[in-house]
Amino acid sequence: MNWNDVLCEMATLKCAESPVEIAGVQYDSRRVHPGDLFVAMRGGSADGNRFIDAAIAQGAAAVVTDSSEAYEALRQKHGSLGAALVEHGRRALAEASSAVFGHPQKHLALSGVTGTNGKTTTAFLLESMLRSVGRRCVLIGTIETHVAGEVRQSPHTTPESRDVVELFADGVKAGASEAVMEMSSHALEQERVWGLPVEVAIFTNLTQDHLDYHGTMEQYFAAKARLFEGVGTPPPRLAVVNTDDPYGARLAAGIERSQLVRYGMSADADFRAESIQMHAGETYFRMSTPAGVAEIRSPLTGRVNVYNLLAASAAAWARGLKLDEIVQAAAASAQVPGRFEVVPSTNGVTVVVDYAHTDDALRNLITLARELVRERGGRVITLFGCGGDRDRTKRPRMGRAAGEGSDLVVLTSDNPRSEDPSAIIAEALAGVKETGTECITEENRAKAIALAIRAAQHGDLVLIAGKGHEKVQELKNKAVPFDDVAVAAGVLKEIG
Structure with missing residues (x-):
């Protein structure tokens, strides 16, 4: 892709055009290959602008920076190189990556899961339900990543946008039509999911965690809520929210531009669990839904997994699964590694x-x-x-x-x-x-x-x-x- 075409898809403050072709996108100078675009951005513990010279030495064909000083120095030392100054480094990384990888997110129906507890199990369950009806999926989460059935390692719960878009591109090439992602509060606040259109957003719960980063519960909650506001995109088409959770109830009360589906055990839940019975290695409950009542049996154990099953069922229903298909998939759900x-x-x-x-x-x-x-x-x-x-x-x-x-x-x-x-x-x-x-x-x-x-x-x-x-x-x-x-x-x- 031509550098000038990439520029058209980024919000820039200053830019220098060049006819050079861009082979790939990198934010780590050690991964740069000849012809790549290097995005230098300031982070919490490191400043990528320190590594611009190293990236150029590796063969970078163009550089994006969020530092005006770095931009001016770049123009003086490498005047013929493609360059851009941006206000938001991570947004630019997402925009450039999307352009270079061919906008694969447009070909996937994305379900995002956020909350303190239950993200991983809910994501695994939803992916399993979608696969049970023959859909190929990309799953990105804490334990591992799945690309249309291929299992890969997950270095982070939510990777940088460039890596997410590459995984999506691999998935689309392999025939995937769905994506399921755990979206951490760090990733939402740092805009690592910038520009990803979310079809279904799921909120599991919020309890004290990560205050070393967010400072207060209100700021932690605000970071999670960004998923439901849209991160550089319109709000999700449908929001699946645990309204038994106090923060979930608050979130639901403020949702105006998305279709809202409540889940829980309270009487006003759209997906509601009743008559719960639990044993080691088995959970049973009656699930009331807008599509009717279903008897759910699952090898997953515990009340927390009742919530996870409700969340995944509601999201699967939102993605077009029938109630009997959800019941069959829940019964076949596998143990999630490290979760009970x-x-x-x-x-x-x-x-x-x-x-x-x-x-x-x-x-x-x-x-x-x-x-x-x-x-x-x-x-x-x-x-x-x-x-x-x-x-x-x-x-x-x-x-x-x-x-x-x-x-x-x-x-x-x-x-x-x-x-x-x-x-x-x-x-x-x-x-x-x-x-x-x-x-x-x-x-x-x-x-x-x-x-x-x-x-x-x-x-x-x-x-x-x-x-x-x-x-x-x-x-x-x-x-x-x-x-x-x-x-x-x-x-x-x-x-x-």
């Missing part, structure tokens, strides 16, 4: 790995565990830790949540990152102590998992919370291989 994932055991102890890493998610997880052990008189043993370099205020809250619902708490390290693991544990321990519940502290996560499982007796349920599907542990200067499921399975094998 049961580790096989033969000694009468149930071991579950879950991603719960907020106090609300931990409380919901423990409540479910308590319901499952009630009939057999077992105990709930909860192992958890708190992430480093993240919202510190939730640490004692997570401690209280664990202590209030558990018979025994094992407090350990999660992903300490640059922080001292023992200091993080001390902050969470303060919350556990308020409850008076017995607590064991063990900084080494592998040893802590062994302690928790070996402390369990027949009929007990051990929750290993916080990391879920993750395969590494982030330490001060490195990431080391670590898999909660594999470690727990190893301990169970030793016990026999």
